Amino acid sequence: xxxVNIGVIGLGNVGLGTLTILAENAAEITQKLGFSLHxxxxxxxxxxxKALPAxxxxxxxxxxxxxxxxxxxxxxxxELVGGTTVAREIIxxxxxxxxxxxTANKELMALEGxxxxxxAIKRGINLAMEASVxxxxxxxxxxxxGISGDRVVALQGILNGTSNYILTEIxxxxxxxxxxxxxxxxxxxxxxDPSADIDGWDARSKLAILAAxxxxxxxxxxxxxxxGIRRISPIxxxxxxxxxxxxxxxxxxxxxxxxxxxxxxxxxxxRSTILASVQGAYNAIWVRGAYGQDTFYYGRGAGPHPTGVxxxxxxxxxxxxxxxxxxxxxxxxxxxxxxxxxxxPVTLQKSGYYLRFRVNDRPGIIAALAGILAEKRISxxxxxxxxxxxxxxxxxxxTLEPAYEADVREALAQMAGLDFMVEPPLALPMERPV
Amino acid sequence: xxxVNIGVIGLGNVGLGTLTILAENAAEITQKLGFSLHxxxxxxxxxxxKALPAxxxxxxxxxxxxxxxxxxxxxxxxELVGGTTVAREIIxxxxxxxxxxxTANKELMALEGxxxxxxAIKRGINLAMEASVxxxxxxxxxxxxGISGDRVVALQGILNGTSNYILTEIxxxxxxxxxxxxxxxxxxxxxxDPSADIDGWDARSKLAILAAxxxxxxxxxxxxxxxGIRRISPIxxxxxxxxxxxxxxxxxxxxxxxxxxxxxxxxxxxRSTILASVQGAYNAIWVRGAYGQDTFYYGRGAGPHPTGVxxxxxxxxxxxxxxxxxxxxxxxxxxxxxxxxxxxPVTLQKSGYYLRFRVNDRPGIIAALAGILAEKRISxxxxxxxxxxxxxxxxxxxTLEPAYEADVREALAQMAGLDFMVEPPLALPMERPV
Numbered sequence: 001x002x003x004v005n006i007g008v009i010g011l012g013n014v015g016l017g018t019l020t021i022l023a024e025n026a027a028e029i030t031q032k033l034g035f036s037l038h039x040x041x042x043x044x045x046x047x048x049x050k051a052l053p054a055x056x057x058x059x060x061x062x063x064x065x066x067x068x069x070x071x072x073x074x075x076x077x078x079e080l081v082g083g084t085t086v087a088r089e090i091i092x093x094x095x096x097x098x099x100x101x102x103t104a105n106k107e108l109m110a111l112e113g114x115x116x117x118x119x120a121i122k123r124g125i126n127l128a129m130e131a132s133v134x135x136x137x138x139x140x141x142x143x144x145x146g147i148s149g150d151r152v153v154a155l156q157g158i159l160n161g162t163s164n165y166i167l168t169e170i171x172x173x174x175x176x177x178x179x180x181x182x183x184x185x186x187x188x189x190x191x192x193d194p195s196a197d198i199d200g201w202d203a204r205s206k207l208a209i210l211a212a213x214x215x216x217x218x219x220x221x222x223x224x225x226x227x228g229i230r231r232i233s234p235i236x237x238x239x240x241x242x243x244x245x246x247x248x249x250x251x252x253x254x255x256x257x258x259x260x261x262x263x264x265x266x267x268x269x270x271r272s273t274i275l276a277s278v279q280g281a282y283n284a285i286w287v288r289g290a291y292g293q294d295t296f297y298y299g300r301g302a303g304p305h306p307t308g309v310x311x312x313x314x315x316x317x318x319x320x321x322x323x324x325x326x327x328x329x330x331x332x333x334x335x336x337x338x339x340x341x342x343x344x345p346v347t348l349q350k351s352g353y354y355l356r357f358r359v360n361d362r363p364g365i366i367a368a369l370a371g372i373l374a375e376k377r378i379s380x381x382x383x384x385x386x387x388x389x390x391x392x393x394x395x396x397x398x399t400l401e402p403a404y405e406a407d408v409r410e411a412l413a414q415m416a417g418l419d420f421m422v423e424p425p426l427a428l429p430m431e432r433p434v
Numbered sequence: 435x436x437x438v439n440i441g442v443i444g445l446g447n448v449g450l451g452t453l454t455i456l457a458e459n460a461a462e463i464t465q466k467l468g469f470s471l472h473x474x475x476x477x478x479x480x481x482x483x484k485a486l487p488a489x490x491x492x493x494x495x496x497x498x499x500x501x502x503x504x505x506x507x508x509x510x511x512x513e514l515v516g517g518t519t520v521a522r523e524i525i526x527x528x529x530x531x532x533x534x535x536x537t538a539n540k541e542l543m544a545l546e547g548x549x550x551x552x553x554a555i556k557r558g559i560n561l562a563m564e565a566s567v568x569x570x571x572x573x574x575x576x577x578x579x580g581i582s583g584d585r586v587v588a589l590q591g592i593l594n595g596t597s598n599y600i601l602t603e604i605x606x607x608x609x610x611x612x613x614x615x616x617x618x619x620x621x622x623x624x625x626x627d628p629s630a631d632i633d634g635w636d637a638r639s640k641l642a643i644l645a646a647x648x649x650x651x652x653x654x655x656x657x658x659x660x661x662g663i664r665r666i667s668p669i670x671x672x673x674x675x676x677x678x679x680x681x682x683x684x685x686x687x688x689x690x691x692x693x694x695x696x697x698x699x700x701x702x703x704x705r706s707t708i709l710a711s712v713q714g715a716y717n718a719i720w721v722r723g724a725y726g727q728d729t730f731y732y733g734r735g736a737g738p739h740p741t742g743v744x745x746x747x748x749x750x751x752x753x754x755x756x757x758x759x760x761x762x763x764x765x766x767x768x769x770x771x772x773x774x775x776x777x778x779p780v781t782l783q784k785s786g787y788y789l790r791f792r793v794n795d796r797p798g799i800i801a802a803l804a805g806i807l808a809e810k811r812i813s814x815x816x817x818x819x820x821x822x823x824x825x826x827x828x829x830x831x832x833t834l835e836p837a838y839e840a841d842v843r844e845a846l847a848q849m850a851g852l853d854f855m856v857e858p859p860l861a862l863p864m865e866r867p868v
Contacts, residue, residue, distance in 0.1 A: 017725075020725075021583055021584075021725050025583065025584075025585050025724070025725070028585050028650070029582075029583065031650055031769055031770065031771065031773075032582055032650065032768060032769050032770060033770060034770030034771065130580070136581075136723075136726040136727065136729055137729055138575075138576050138579075138580025138581050138729075140580075141572075141575050141576060141579050141580030142572050142575060142576065142580065145572075145575050145579070145747060145750070145751050146564070146572025146574075146575030146576065146580070146747060147570075147572050147743055147744075147747055148463075148466055148746075148747045148750050148751070149455055149459065149463065149742070149743045149744075149745070149746025149747040149749070149750055150455075150459075150743045150746075150747070151459050151462050216462070216465055216466065274711070274732065277708070277711070289570075289743060290459070291451075291454075291455050291459070291739040291740070291742060291743045292570040292733065292734065292739065292740045292743035292744075293570065293733070293734050293737075293739070293740060294732075294733060294734070295570055295571055295572075295731070295732060295733035295734075296730075296731070296732040296733065297729070297730070297731055297732075298708065298728075298729060298730040298731075298732075299726065299727070299728060299729035299730065300726065300727050300728070300729075303727075305725040305726065305727070306725070306726045306727060308583070308725060309581055309583045309584045309723060309725045309726035310581075310583075310726075311583070312582075312583025312584075313579060313580060313581055313582045313583040313584070314583075315583070316579070316582050316583055317579050317582070317764075320763050320764055321760070321763070323763075324758070324759075324760030324762070324763040325758075325759060325760060326755070326758030326759060326760035326763060328758070329754050329755065329757075329758040329760060330751075330754055334466060335465055335466050336465065336466060336467060336468030337465065337468065339465075
């Protein structure tokens with residue numbers, strides 16, 4: 001029969017979403033490909049209890065992934081297990097067995113993707129990972145082939161839907177971080193252990209992958225300066241608005257003459273920018289190319305069906321490569337060979353800053369802070385104080401003209417020791433309108 | 435030498451932009467591909483007088499495109515001539531000579547693209563056309579592979595930068611259409627003969643191509659109901675704003691249970707939608723998939739460098755296919771076979787409407803118009819009248835609840851005959867917030 005055979009390992013949300021699309025959208029998939037995608041086997045520890053979509057009810061099921069990888073009829077393995085232990089074993093076994101692999105695994109691909117692609121290319125098979133970043137947005141296809149002729153000079157993304165949802169809720173309703181997080185957990189938007197989302201680790205893996213695609217360097221998550229959103233409070237949005245800005249957990253990557261700067265951190269961005277309009281659980285990526293200038297990509301960052309579309313689109317591409325005999329045609333990292341340039345430390349970065357303080361009010365506070373800044377040759381831009389009834393100390397804000405992060409950090413360390421300071425100052429980079 | 439050889443025919447803005455990128459960005463292109471793209475020959479009638487980018491100064495030049503197509507070293511022809519006569523001859527000759535083709539030619543691809551792909555696939559060569567629609571936005575890569583697993587149910591685009599620029603200027607400055615057009619011509623944003631842009635023909639070709647990719651049907655421009663922007667005046671933006679809307683030359687394609695609806699026409703869209711924020715010469719495409727839901731793509735619609743990125747990215751993809759021996763791997767129309775479903779006539783479409791009248795004021799006008807609408811069983815939504823000093827007759831607006839275009843047209847024909855009417859009513863579809 002005119003078909004390519006697939007084994008799907010992992011039947012969580014993404015696995016079931018993938019199977020639903022493969023079953024329901026089969027006619028259109030076949031019309032596009034000129035042949036069909038056939039699900040030969042599915043696998044999960046609880047496979048016996050899983051309700052499969054209509055049309056796949058009689059598909060071979062097994063709780064043992066080795067049985068799927070060993071099946072000689074299967075040409076592509078969809079690894080939808082997640083994590084870095086079993087998933088890695090599955091992918092390496094599949095490659096060793098000469099099967100192409102489609103994965104949604106951001107964590108593993110960020111850590112080991114380059115090594116896995118090296119293995120894959122030696123075996124002449126394909127490795128595809130569109131679903132690993134920004135669910136329904138085909139940003140891999142865009143960077144890998146769509147705008148491959150360009151030279152990316154900067155890329156900014158909102159890549160974690162949970163933290164963007166939490167920030168949007170704090171902004172809209174003025175509720176405290178902890179209350180919004182609890183609500184998000186109750187609604188299923190945040191995990192019981194929310195650290196991966198709110199501390200930026202999830203976004204960091206995604207940025208590592210996108211930066212490798214964009215810049216052709218072997219970036220790993222450990223290379224990326226990362227801060228989470230736990231300290232962002234409603235008062236920060238009030239100040240940000242007064243400055244014409246909003247606050248996003250911004251994934252940022254840019255080339256400078258000195259080298260690459262990469263970071264994941266809450267950042268003040270002007271409300272007039274298109275990224276500022278990205279609300280709730282949506283993801284978005286803004287790319288600046290040396291030639292194509294600005295492009296922008298927006299969509300659902302997660303969810304069984306949007307992520308399933310990414311998996312199925314990859315399965316279709318890989319199946320086409322298999323049929324055409326060209327599985328190693330293009331690297332999932334967009335570059336035939338990745339370099340080993342390390343990103344620069346964030347301390348060398350120059351940026352405007354937003355500093356928010358909570359203090360026990362007394363005369364001389366501004367003078368003391370301004371004195372420290374002057375000593376470091378940092379120019380103060382504005383001092384803002386909104387009416388407040390806070391009992392945790394009087395909040396106010398100082399914004400800085402562009403300064404080196406190293407100098408700002410030294411100033412902050414000195415400030416933290418001042419006797420009127422209720423808590424260490426919060427410092428966020430602040431972008432200018434472009 | 436480890437390279438793929440290219441011949442570039444046509445050295446207008448896009449041709450020179452393409453050569454600039456190929457020359458300046460050569461190191462990055464080579465790092466991505468693992469081999470280099472070599473410009474073997476360039477061609478244009480005035481080739482002797484053209485200043486080529488540094489690095490290409492000694493490239494072989496000829497005014498005779500046949501010499502480029504006949505060159506046995508050349509593997510890919512970039513057709514950047516435009517139009518449908520010589521360009522067609524070039525592409526057909528290149529295919530006959532067994533050379534792959536990259537083109538930026540929307541007009542030709544909209545009219546003859548399917549036939550040209552049929553010829554290409556018979557010869558086992560590739561045909562690529564990313565640059566034909568929306569310059570710097572890689573919407574072909576997105577629809578062809580990035581989200582190919584999805585089933586597109588609707589697509590809306592702002593695909594003509596000139597008309598979007600003109601509408602944006604009318605909106606911002608309240609200037610008349612004719613004055614803005616003259617300015618746009620002076621600034622080089624509009625052609626001396628502006629018809630292709632402002633009457634919607636350019637956008638229509640682009641929508642025909644995108645609809646074929648999205649729906650897998652052999653759509654040609656003649657299938658698409660098209661209206662231009664000549665009748666849009668500042669007063670229309672004032673009314674639109676009062677309704678919470680703006681006006682865009684909207685390219686719209688959607689599947690319904692009855693069939694496909696395709697149109698290019700000025701349309702009222704809610705200002706809260708992301709498409710409403712697309713200003714000036716930018717292009718954007720919003721796609722709704724049955725599974726991936728909403729995605730959105732934004733960037734420069736034209737310009738030597740953004741369009742050059744599209745051409746170079748296609749050259750890279752086609753070069754990879756040549757090296758991998760898989761030139762016919764994927765159709766430029768995203769579907770292995772296109773169907774022959776014809777779009778439905780626009781008269782069957784149901785939509786809200788914005789009707790703007792200019793009348794010689796006298797009692798009974800609303801009664802007369804409301805009477806005609808009632809006769810057709812069309813529900814009136816609102817009547818708006820802003821203060822006006824217009825001497826061309828008093829303008830006012832009636833909005834309609836969703837109605838069939840056929841009924842609305844009949845009502846408009848009757849209204850046009852009323853003695854108080856200064857000019858035929860202007861009728862624009864009006865979208866609700868989604």
